[in-house]
Amino acid sequence: MASSSGVEATAGPSPLSQWLQTLFPELDTTSLNQSASDANDIALKYERNSVRRCIDRAADAQSSDYIKPIFRIEKSSRKCKCALSTCKTTISPSELRFFWLRIFPGIKTFRKDYYHLRCFEKNANFSQAAVLRRVEVTACVPGGVERLFDEWRKRQLRAIARREQTADTDHQNCSDPKLDHLRYWAGSRSFSDSGQPDSISYDEYCLLHGILAPYESDGPGDTQELDLFDEFLGTLKQFNPPRAPTVEDLRNPHSLSGGFGKSFR
Numbered sequence: 001m002a003s004s005s006g007v008e009a010t011a012g013p014s015p016l017s018q019w020l021q022t023l024f025p026e027l028d029t030t031s032l033n034q035s036a037s038d039a040n041d042i043a044l045k046y047e048r049n050s051v052r053r054c055i056d057r058a059a060d061a062q063s064s065d066y067i068k069p070i071f072r073i074e075k076s077s078r079k080c081k082c083a084l085s086t087c088k089t090t091i092s093p094s095e096l097r098f099f100w101l102r103i104f105p106g107i108k109t110f111r112k113d114y115y116h117l118r119c120f121e122k123n124a125n126f127s128q129a130a131v132l133r134r135v136e137v138t139a140c141v142p143g144g145v146e147r148l149f150d151e152w153r154k155r156q157l158r159a160i161a162r163r164e165q166t167a168d169t170d171h172q173n174c175s176d177p178k179l180d181h182l183r184y185w186a187g188s189r190s191f192s193d194s195g196q197p198d199s200i201s202y203d204e205y206c207l208l209h210g211i212l213a214p215y216e217s218d219g220p221g222d223t224q225e226l227d228l229f230d231e232f233l234g235t236l237k238q239f240n241p242p243r244a245p246t247v248e249d250l251r252n253p254h255s256l257s258g259g260f261g262k263s264f265r
Helices: 015-023 036-060 117-123 143-164 177-185 202-209 229-238 247-251 255-263
Strands: 070-075 096-104 109-116 135-137
Touching (some): 036 096, 036 117, 096 117, 109 117, 177 202
Parallel strands (some): 070 135
Antiparallel strands (some): 096 109
16 A cells, blocks of 8 residues: 555554563564454463473472472462463462462563463373373362372373383383282272382372372262262273273373363362
């Protein structure tokens, strides 16, 4: 379009470009069009890269005083904003959320961000062992959350080991039938306790037999006992122990929030 002086007018930055540069000042937005889907894709790609850089910096850090990033599942104490740029829904009080302590070593500062579980799954690639090993669960969440997360992470790491064709150092006890029976059936009316498995400590045995047991039952006559894994593992429970995870399991980016959402909504 030409101006009154005969010189072609130069269009200013689009609203999309202005919005993205407000969020990410270092991002090159010159080639973007007006589409909202483009904005979402660019923002998510940038945030995924931020998580990856955070993990890589921690892995490469040589200094013993380097503060490593924290990805933590916790219960929200108040209503708060989700840090995912494309999410418009707030996190409710008592809802499970991801807490990300972002470390900026170059400028010696940090930032606290909170996400819905499903929103953080869009950022973090949980098919990568390095990311999985940085996640922790706070002590204030229900024991069932800790048990579900522990099972989910073990299965993810086993699937990764199959994909990479490497030794699964995180599942050294997978061939212990006594441990498998304890891990998947403790608390059930049909559970027969055969004592502490040789492959775990007494403290771990007490936890798996007590607050981390997958079943809640009122005794031999209880026909409606609660199975923590019923929704999470689904048809896997028809096997004893549940079938080994496969590479296909890694293709579901929301396997964690899917399991928690059904059990702790």
